[in-house]
Amino acid sequence: MKYIFIILLLSFALQSCKKEEEDLNRIDEKKLKEEMAFSRKVIGAEIFKGMYTLVNDSASFTECKSMRNYSLGGEGEPEDIRNEYIKFETQFPKKPAYIEFEAFRSTRSDNEKSVSDTVLVVTRFIKFLGNKTCDDF
Numbered sequence: 611m612k613y614i615f616i617i618l619l620l621s622f623a624l625q626s627c628k629k630e631e632e633d634l635n636r637i638d639e640k641k642l643k644e645e646m647a648f649s650r651k652v653i654g655a656e657i658f659k660g661m662y663t664l665v666n667d668s669a670s671f672t673e674c675k676s677m678r679n680y681s682l683g684g685e686g687e688p689e690d691i692r693n694e695y696i697k698f699e700t701q702f703p704k705k706p707a708y709i710e711f712e713a714f715r716s717t718r719s720d721n722e723k724s725v726s727d728t729v730l731v732v733t734r735f736i737k738f739l740g741n742k743t744c745d746d747f
Contacts, residue, residue, distance in 0.1 A: 655714045655733050661706035661744060664695050671709070671730065674744035683716065683729045690735045698740040708742040711735050 658680075660673040669692060671680045682688045691709060698707050713730040 653714045653733075655712050657710060657712055657736070658730060659710045659744070659747065660708070662691060662695060662709045663704065663706045664692060664699065665704060669695075672706075674747065680728060680730045681718070682713075683718070683731045688732050691732070691738065694738040695740075698738070702740065705740075706743070707738060707740040708744065708746070709735075709739070710737040 658671070658673055659675070660671055663670050669682055669688065671682055672678070673680065682691070691711065694709075695707055699705070711730075711732050712734040713732045716729050716731050718727045718729045
């Protein structure tokens, strides 16, 4: 009987620790999302919607609203967009795909040119719809 009581006591203690850890993770995740939202607001991130193509390993994005072409930059998000497009392109070669993402504008200057280029630095990949165009929205 003693052993059963000890086992039950240990079981409750472990469950309590696990619940506290889950609560801390949830709080940390919420805090991280709030900090990211604040950072995006500070840097002026916007939602961009438009057509994406990848030709000869060079990505091109044309915004639906302005019809302006941009280069995409950033850490992992452009890679996610590229990977989605590569899957799509196996069925529809060289066809533009509709995408939505969050990004902020930055400039990139070419050493050979005195003109700087506007680059969209992707902070969050939102949507990929290969079968849609700007006209559908």
